[in-house]
Each structure stands twice: as C-alpha cells, then as structure tokens.
Amino acid sequence: MRRIISILMENEPGALSRVVGLFSQRGYNIDTLNVAATEDPTLSRLTVTTVGDDRVIEQITKQLNKLVDVVKLVDLSEGTHVERDLMLVKVRAEGSVRDEIRRITEIFRGQIVDVGPQVFTIQLTGAAEKLDAFLASMEEGSILEVVRSGVVGISRGEKVLRL
C-alpha cells in the first residue's frame, strides 16, 4: 500500500543523505521525495511516499525514527490528510489544439503560466492521481517536459507535527 511519511528533522548538513541512504541501504522504495525548510529554520520537513506492506512500513518508520537527526514523524496515510503534488508541464500547443488544451487545463483547475507560439507551460496542483489524469488527457506525443514536486501533505484538523 502507498504511504505518505512526513518527517520533521534537524536542518543539519547530511541529514537528508541519512534518510535517503536508509531507504537504499535497506531496500525500501522511494516513490517521491520532497524536502524544504519550515517556519523554524533549525528544522526541515521531508515528505516521502513509499509502498510496502504493514510490516515494511512499520520497519521504515522505526528505522527513520532511529536516525539521530529525525525529530518526529507521522504516517499521514493513517489519518485524514490533505495531499498535494505540484506539476509543471510543457506541452506542444499549436493551432487548433491550443483551445482544447486551455479547456482541459481549466477542467483540471490548472493555470497556463507561460505561453509560446508553439508551447504552453501549465501549472497544476492536486493529489497525485489528478495530475496523472491530466497527463493522460494530453494527446500522445504532445508532452515535452514534466516536472513534479513530489507529494507534500498535512493532517486535517487540529493535529500538527511540531516540536
């Protein structure tokens, strides 16, 4: 099953490599990975999506917790949460398809953030499946470049992950 593990860790040099190293060292998958500083500059927030059965996920969370740089973590998939992935797509947009691409982008609540005579750059946010669906709706061969941030997520309601 796919899980979203959200980690609060020390903003120390090498901390990220310990997390990434742990996944490769122990043979766990990383599907997406996102890391950035938080409102507290001494902490960074890392979100990783992975797949595995309960046993593997339990080991992953325990192993992550054991890393000295990891302060706290939560498996967001255990509760209700909001998840978002940001995508920038460059598509070939010429002639009559330009209108169609505009329409589809609207349906997906995306924005065209850059326009060229032959290309559009579209920005989309949402859950990963939504972005996948958008890509699937593009005409074959029209996608020139895709950049995704990887999943970020946060619990719904009062629950917070902080010190």
Place this chain on the structure above:
Amino acid sequence: MEMLSGGEMIARALELENVEYIFGYPGGAVLHIYDALYKDCKVPHVLVRHEQAATHAADAYARATGKAGVVLVTSGPGATNAVTGIATAYMDSIPMVVFSGQVQSHLIGEDAFQETDMLGISRPVVKHSFQVRHAEELPLIIKKAFHIATTGRPGPVVIDIPKDMTKPDEKFPFKYPESVDMRSYSPIQRGHAGQIKKAAKLLLSAKRPVIYAGGGVILGGASELLTGLAQELNFPVTNTLMGLGAYPATDRQFLGMLGMHGFYEANMAMHHSDVILAVGARFDDRVTNTVSKFCPGAKIIHIDIDPTSISKTVNADVPIVGPVQTVLVDMLAQVKTLRKKDKSLPDSQALDRWWGQIDEWRDKHGLWTADRFGTDGEQIMPQQVIQSLYRVTKGDAYITSDVGQHQMFAAQYYKFDKPHRWINSGGLGTMGFGLPAAMGVKLAHPDADVACVTGEGSIQMNIQELSTCTQYNTPIKIINLRNNYLGMVKQWQDMQYEGRHAMSTYEDSLPDFVKLAEAYGHVGMQVTKLEDLDAAMEKAFAMKDKLVFLDIFIDPTEHVYPMHVAPNGAMKDMWLNKHERTS
C-alpha cells in the same frame, strides 16, 4: 575562560571523558591534533600498525570494559582503513568514538590529496556522525558523540575534522559541557508497565519455556538480573554467540549457545518451546534458520532497547521496548507479585517434564555431555585445544577470536561464566579481529589472562599487530588452531560443493609462525602431538610477561557440528556429524 585550539580541545575533552587509551595512527590531516596530544594530554596513545587494528582494539576495549573505545585516524586512506572496524562495531552495537582527519575545509570537494568523503563512506555503518564546521563546536560535538555512542543501543560515532578546525594558533574559549540534551535523541528509560505485566503472566503460564539471551544483556549490564529471573523461575537459558557469558555456562540451567552451530539441546528446546523470552537478542538469520519454520508453537516475548529489532524478522507477541536492565527489574517484581498471589505458578510439574525432556536431549547429543568428536589419541582435535585452554586458564580468561571454525569451537567449548569475557565479531564476522582485539583487552585488563583463538587464515589479516604488542608490551597468548585451510570455507565446500576446495588452501605458502613471532621479539611454540598440548598451554600461560604464539596443528578434516540444515531447515534440523542429521 581557558583558551584552547581545536587540537587542544580534543586532547582536553578526551581527558574529561576519562578515556583510558586512544588507538590511532597519524597522518597529515591530524598532525595538529597529534601535536596537541604530544604537548599536553594525560591519555596515552597506542600506535597500531594499520588503522583497522586501531578500530578493533578500541572496539574490544569497549567490549571488555563497557566504556567507549576511542580511535584517531587521518583522512583518506586512514579513514577508509578504519571502516571495516567501524562496521564491525556497528553490527555488534559497540560504543566507539572515531576521530577522522579531513582535508582543510576550503579543499573539501576538490579531490584534494587524501580527501575522502568519510561521512558518506561510513554513513551506513555508524550510529551517527558529525563533521566539524566551526572549531568552537568541538566540545559540544565530542560530548554528543560520547553520549550517543554509549546510551540507548550503543554504536560507533564518527567525528570528521577538517584540518583547519585544529589549527594551533586559533584559540577559542573552552568549556566542556557537563551533559547534553538533544531534542531528536532521547533513549527510552523504562519498558511499558502493561506490557511487562502481560509478559510476566505469559511466563508464568509457560509449560515449555526458554530464555533466549543475546549480546544486549551484556551491553545493558543485566547479566545478574537475567540470571536472577531465570533462577527464580527455574527456566532453561540459551545464549547467542554475542550473549555468551550473559548467563553462567557452568550452571545447570544453561543449554549452551543456539543457532547455526548451536547446541542440539538449545536448538531443540527452542523449537519445541511454548514461550520464548528473548532478551537483548535480534533473531539473526544465523540463529533462526528458516524464519517461516521458526519455533512454530512459541509465543514470543521480546525485550530490546531498539524498536527496530522487534518484529523485524520474527513477530513478537509481547514486544517490550526498553533497556533490558530496568525491564528485567520490573519483570522480576511482577513475577514475584503474581507468584505471591498464586503459589502454584509456574506449573512445576510441566517444568519437571520439560527439564526431563531437555536432559534426554542432553544425554543423547549434548555437546558437553555426549562424546561429540572422535580422536585417535595422537592428532589434536580443535575441541581439545579449547578444552585445554579452558582448564589452564581456569575458565577465567578473556578470549578474543577471529572468524571461522576456530571461533565456533571456542564459542562451544570455552564455558563462559561471566559477561564481557568472550569477545568476537559476531555480526560482521570480521577475520582479522582477534589479534588487535586481544591487544585492546590486555591494555584494559593488564593482569588478566587474555588469549586470542585464531586460525592461520585470520591471523594473517592483522599479523602486523605483533609489532604493536612488542611496543606496548601486551603479553597475550595466541592460540592458532592450525588446519592449513580456510577451514570454515572448506567445510561449506565439503558439504555443499562436493569437496571442491576452491581457494581455501594456501598450498605451501604459510610462514613459520614460530620464527615470525620470534622476529617480533615474542615467543613461538609449535605443538603437533596431543600429548604435548596441555604442557605447552601451561608453559605459555606461565610466561606472564611474554606474548606467546602457540601454533597448534589440528585435524584438518574436522567440521563444526551441530550445523543447521539449510536451506529450508527449522531450528531443530541439524547435522550432528558428517553422516547423521536430526531430520
């Protein structure tokens, strides 16, 4: 406030940590540190002949004393040479602090002379690591390193120090922290009371219990508590390779070691048990054999300080995360309370039947009770060497070992009654560990008998340390079980490759170990006949101030048994000798 350079801060911090020895080797990147040590540091430094040996010596020092071992090496090759020893300590959870030199900060990343990414190379085999970015941070980093290495589940910590952090002319106010508080690191202090109570109840309901104790009992200083609990309950105890000495071997309740080369009675008892109390052990694959067939009827209580060890390979029915020491105190109290309420617990009739069964197993194929190895009365059997060593040292020596058949014979036949006495590389299985380890132990306990049980293969992996032993006068005894083979490799080739001995012999290339020992200023003795064995052993140990290399020719065809049947075998499936198996 006192003003010190980075190098001086390191020297002072080591004094304040009450470090007894630094094991190391100098080089360009650490010369400022060496100069500071030279000028003013009460902690003696042991100059090894290879950085790997520094790590093994420090590691064994830690195993024998319970204190952190300390290593100092230079950048590049010095650091990479140390990696095997760091990994060895990591696999066996040994507290160690390794200071590695690094090129100057401004050169990092430029492929500078003797630059290597030590943090990167060591990352998978350290508990934690630091790189010093500002010299002022040194005291706090060192304090943290010792704290992390020695608390919780112990392990090695690396401090990587760019040379400019130790410049003699840049001084900083020095204040060594009394304690550290890290928001991201706080090892658990007590086990969960509810879980412990549940475990106590389960223990008292057991009809065929086994206590399975590992190295964590020794590391956690809980041998006496474990012994107390086992004796309160009259439960049988088996120790892992790492746990030997956690429960006294000569006690009636001891079943011997378990696992791949474990005792028949230990493996049988585990397989047929209904309740297993695992303490500071990690269900290693060398213990469990095929996990899906592991102890089918057993409910498992697992105490470990490291939650990742619990239910990693074998599922625990009652997991208890906590230091073995406090958990066992709480558990014993619970057991006593429950027994006060119900005096009939545990079921003593069932236990009697269980002990009857165990004694039957012991009589049939017990390693110490049955005649396990044939002897023609002339050729020396490896087991006899260990028995002789045990007799001559009255069972009270520190025994280090290398890796191979000799290691298993030592583990099987030397009866360890005390913790910290058996010192071997269990997790990584590092050949070359034994000699430097013996050196580290002898420095820690100068008055104790220290012997290194080794093979002619392993000893050559760090033989250069004979020179260090001369320099620091460490009169250890080297017991070379000479079979002229990489014996354990040969055993597997005999059993699984129809006797094709690919690269497990040295042909006629072995050195004259007697002369070799003498060349370093030690005593060498060769023993080829059984009748000379005891006398030679006694003579060696009588030479209190001499390192003696005993080159003992043993039966080269002998195999280590029992041996788990693999693949697809259960705990109970063992080869008992070359022709006979349990099932």
